[in-house]
Amino acid sequence: MPQQKWQECLDVLRDEFPAQQFNTWIRPLQSQQQDDALILLAPNRFVMDWVSQKYLARIEEVLKDRFPGDFPAVQLQVGSARDSKNVNGSTRVNGSGAKVNGSTGANRFGKSPAADDVAPAPESELASAVSRDEVNTASQSPDKHYQTRAWDSRSQHRRVQVEGGVKHESFLNRQFTFETFVEGKSNQLARAASMQVAENPGGSYNPLFLYGGVGLGKTHLMHAVGSEIVRRNPNAKVAYLRSERFVADMVKALQLNAINEFKRYYRSLDALLIDDIQFFAGKERSQEEFFHTFNALLEGGQQIILTCDRFPKEIVNMEERLKSRFGWGLTVMVEPPELETRVAIIMKKAEQARVAISSEAAFFIAQKIRSNVRELEGALKLVIANSHFTGQQITPAFIRESLKDLLALHEKQVSIDNIQRTVAEYYKMKVAELHSKRRTRSITRPRQMAMALAKELTNHSLPEIGEAFGGRDHTTVLHACKKIVQLQETDPAIREDYQNFMRLLTS
Amino acid sequence: MQEQLPLRVSLRDEATLENYHGEHNRQGLARVRQILAAPEPAVTVLCGGSGAGKSHLLNALCLAAEAQGDSALCLSLSEAQHLPAEALLGLEQFRLVCLDDLQALPADPAWEEALFHLHNRVLDAGGQLWIGAPAPPATMHWQLPDLASRLKAAAVIQLRSPEDDDLLHLLQARAASRGLELAEEVGRYVLRRAPRDTGSLLELLAQLDDASLRNQRRLTIPFVKTVMAW
Numbered sequence: 001m002p003q004q005k006w007q008e009c010l011d012v013l014r015d016e017f018p019a020q021q022f023n024t025w026i027r028p029l030q031s032q033q034q035d036d037a038l039i040l041l042a043p044n045r046f047v048m049d050w051v052s053q054k055y056l057a058r059i060e061e062v063l064k065d066r067f068p069g070d071f072p073a074v075q076l077q078v079g080s081a082r083d084s085k086n087v088n089g090s091t092r093v094n095g096s097g098a099k100v101n102g103s104t105g106a107n108r109f110g111k112s113p114a115a116d117d118v119a120p121a122p123e124s125e126l127a128s129a130v131s132r133d134e135v136n137t138a139s140q141s142p143d144k145h146y147q148t149r150a151w152d153s154r155s156q157h158r159r160v161q162v163e164g165g166v167k168h169e170s171f172l173n174r175q176f177t178f179e180t181f182v183e184g185k186s187n188q189l190a191r192a193a194s195m196q197v198a199e200n201p202g203g204s205y206n207p208l209f210l211y212g213g214v215g216l217g218k219t220h221l222m223h224a225v226g227s228e229i230v231r232r233n234p235n236a237k238v239a240y241l242r243s244e245r246f247v248a249d250m251v252k253a254l255q256l257n258a259i260n261e262f263k264r265y266y267r268s269l270d271a272l273l274i275d276d277i278q279f280f281a282g283k284e285r286s287q288e289e290f291f292h293t294f295n296a297l298l299e300g301g302q303q304i305i306l307t308c309d310r311f312p313k314e315i316v317n318m319e320e321r322l323k324s325r326f327g328w329g330l331t332v333m334v335e336p337p338e339l340e341t342r343v344a345i346i347m348k349k350a351e352q353a354r355v356a357i358s359s360e361a362a363f364f365i366a367q368k369i370r371s372n373v374r375e376l377e378g379a380l381k382l383v384i385a386n387s388h389f390t391g392q393q394i395t396p397a398f399i400r401e402s403l404k405d406l407l408a409l410h411e412k413q414v415s416i417d418n419i420q421r422t423v424a425e426y427y428k429m430k431v432a433e434l435h436s437k438r439r440t441r442s443i444t445r446p447r448q449m450a451m452a453l454a455k456e457l458t459n460h461s462l463p464e465i466g467e468a469f470g471g472r473d474h475t476t477v478l479h480a481c482k483k484i485v486q487l488q489e490t491d492p493a494i495r496e497d498y499q500n501f502m503r504l505l506t507s
Numbered sequence: 508m509q510e511q512l513p514l515r516v517s518l519r520d521e522a523t524l525e526n527y528h529g530e531h532n533r534q535g536l537a538r539v540r541q542i543l544a545a546p547e548p549a550v551t552v553l554c555g556g557s558g559a560g561k562s563h564l565l566n567a568l569c570l571a572a573e574a575q576g577d578s579a580l581c582l583s584l585s586e587a588q589h590l591p592a593e594a595l596l597g598l599e600q601f602r603l604v605c606l607d608d609l610q611a612l613p614a615d616p617a618w619e620e621a622l623f624h625l626h627n628r629v630l631d632a633g634g635q636l637w638i639g640a641p642a643p644p645a646t647m648h649w650q651l652p653d654l655a656s657r658l659k660a661a662a663v664i665q666l667r668s669p670e671d672d673d674l675l676h677l678l679q680a681r682a683a684s685r686g687l688e689l690a691e692e693v694g695r696y697v698l699r700r701a702p703r704d705t706g707s708l709l710e711l712l713a714q715l716d717d718a719s720l721r722n723q724r725r726l727t728i729p730f731v732k733t734v735m736a737w
Contacts (some may be wrong), residue, residue, distance in 0.1 A: 019521060020583060020607075023566050027573075028580040028601065043580070043601070046594040080600035081578075171631075214656035244624050276653065279620070309653065371656075375645075378660030385662065389534045405665075409646050 002038035002072035006031040009062045030081040038072040041079040048076050134251050134283050171240045176223035182348050184341025190332045194221045198228035201271055205330040207304035212334035215374030218307040222273050229271055240273040247286045267296045271303040278308050281317040342366035355384050357394050364396040371506040414457040414505050416468045423450040435470035451477050452484035522563040528677040531667040538664050548630040552638045555666030558704040561639035565605040572603040579603035585611040592621035599628040609640035619651040626657050685716050696728050700737050
């Protein structure tokens, strides 16, 4: 019983090594029995190498000591007990060095593990096609998506059989719907476009390209569209995935000589939703494959939805032909929520958490946390958790206490001094010029911008702000604020600058 | 002095949720238990200065998870210095992934991206990610905004560094689990002189235990003074 022997070996090693080393490297090894051998599974190649170099010799010694004449051979492999009922492609590992070839377990695009006789593609062949980053992305143990626990409870987890015996799963999060999305001025265009796409997938808004800073609800909208498409047509094959997953699937398909199944699978979808497309940057083989998938889907009238942290043209290390195609359909920006939307989001989230929160308290949090929705939710979660523990009501004073570390940081970031430094640096000028009496346009505009930001982001009064800008009158500050609001509506450059400042100063 | 050689019997001094001490952190510990018991995917950051017991809790969480049949792994990012960022691949196969010493994450975009993807994969797999850090992630500097926003949105449990009374209770409880009696005045004597981080204190206790057994002596102030050469 090699596995029992491993348990005894663990008892010895636990007392020999410091707890941290033992808990990090030895205890997580999952044991399996194969004939008379003891298979130890490490989560990845690097853990396997580390264990091999530092601990394998000792593991073998302990087994020999405790079971003289009857000790099991030890094999270190990459894999997981959850998905490696059938272990293949492993290499016998000894104390002098370890290496892995192939992979373990099933793959969506390969043959089933029981019949898995697919030889891994030679390293050299892969190397010519796929970058190191791409290979590394794929070296995670495969198919984790398909053996989840808690995810089952919140995702639709639809399985649809498609041609070639490839199973389809949507991975849509059912919590992210249009109903749970809080609409405001900052995201109403993106929401309206998403609704249009959900009602008429494959129509004129194809691809739908949603972009904007982190934590603003792009992923939420994407899931909402997917869920709505499925609600309207339960047979629709919709797949949501992060770009990292697409890369991993592609590399795995190449390794298993199953690239045709890979292509067939992605091209069979009615809607393909890929999140955070910017992580394709620098991964040339994935971009190439995605380019062809993209074209095939578009020609077939199937819907593509992409999210990205920036405008298509601004993505670096991305093929031009892809960037231009991203703009063929509808490109919509999701902007940081304004105060009213932030208040509405907090009220909605509190309601979902079944927590009573006054509008005064919601307003207080919304006023303090301006950067993005995810952080807003994080702050609310912290406040709710503290309220549960102390049994206190959520009042502005209670919030201030609960978020004191976070608020101190935000207040530090958005001092007038910091705003002036950031604005001066952005426009390549000196802070002293913002304080000066000079009134040339090249100085006046940045000064007005800094004043407007100080009004928006700090709690200083107009006279205080005026004072901080070389002793100016409060009416000058008021004029600056109005001017910047007005310019944002007429001048795209000013609008972009303002948004950049908000991002720089609040994230 | 006649010395007796101590018998090297296995002595488990493992970190558990039960032997995590500190009255100040009672609420924090309750929240830790609550999150651990919940079936939802979660990201939680344990924050606190040296000696607050972050590593203790992370290791204890792994034991607790394993006791209920879940798989768990605890990795100190201080060890990441020796490894490439790909060391984080595949870790989502564990239901509980604990990463200690967030501040030691190499200042390298590849590591930040690897942590970002791991974060997503753990949540997608329905698991829990626990992180130990000296300060809330919101106060730390990040190059990758995607990672920053996710870490900032994580639940933060602030742990306070132990006070003298907490450390005394800790020492006495650990001494008792070794069958060793540590009187209060001896404990306070030790605390006035020893380093204050729990790791060093526990090592010191093991040293005293060893000496006590060798010399067949109880722990008294003169004996401790002699052994530690204070």
